[in-house]
Amino acid sequence: MGAFFRNSIFAGAALTLASYEIGQIIRKKYRSALFHPLFLASVIVILILKIFQIEYEDYFRSARYISFYLTPATVCLALPLYDQLHLLKRNARAAAAGIMSGTLTSFLSVYLLARWFRLSRQEYATLLPKSITTAIGIEISEELGGIISVTTAVILMSGIFGSLMA
Incomplete structure (x- = not known):
């Protein structure tokens, strides 16, 4: 086989x-x-x-x-978002606040856990892009010297956990 x-x-x-x-x-x-x-x-x-x-x-x-095909599929997700541009503009401050707080929470939690568990720079770079799309996360992890296969698994687990909580 x-x-x-x-x-x-x-x-x-x-x-x-x-x-x-x-x-x-x-x-x-x-x-x-x-x-x-x-x-x-x-x-x-x-x-x-x-x-x-x-x-x-x-x-x-x-x-x-x-x-x-993961990257083009991710880009295609922008089309429905563009269709709702009028809603985004009307709620720009709330959207910006949500994006900023989510980004800061994600980065801060990974940073603190990396410090707490004394992770290496490579392990930190592997976990850092945990809360973004897989296509972008793989590129960031690769650029920072992370372990791409582990980054992919962490992003998937993070997404699955988030959808379970929702």
């Missing part, structure tokens, strides 16, 4: 998309926030990689097209 992933350019993408679809089905069936499709897809992919002893590098190489 590992050789299949090593030689395929889309096997990882297919596995990822199929796992997400299974996560969607499970969430619809049980209607619980605990069954977040992104979380379930991650668990399914990890289990399959472990069970069939597929190297992560082989999986990622064949799933890279999903990462490639």
Whole structure:
């Protein structure tokens, strides 16, 4: 099975998309926030990689097209926001206050936890972009010298936890 992933350019993408679809089905069936499709897809992919002893590098190489399209998909999120520009302008001070307080809280919490746990600069750079989109977080982590795969996991966990709390 590992050789299949090593030689395929889309096997990882297919596995990822199929796992997400299974996560969607499970969430619809049980209607619980605990069954977040992104979380379930991650668990399914990890289990399959472990069970069939597929190297992560082989999986990622064949799933890279999903990462490639992550940035344009993030940019597409701006379109609905642009449609509501009149609301943003009307509530500019509240929006700015929310953005500033969220940003400061995120940076301060990571900084204090990094100091408290005596994390290295690389570990701090890995955790710093935890509260932004994956596409932008990966770029920031890479630029600062963080561990990109851990940054991705932290961003996903942060997003899933936030949606569970909401």
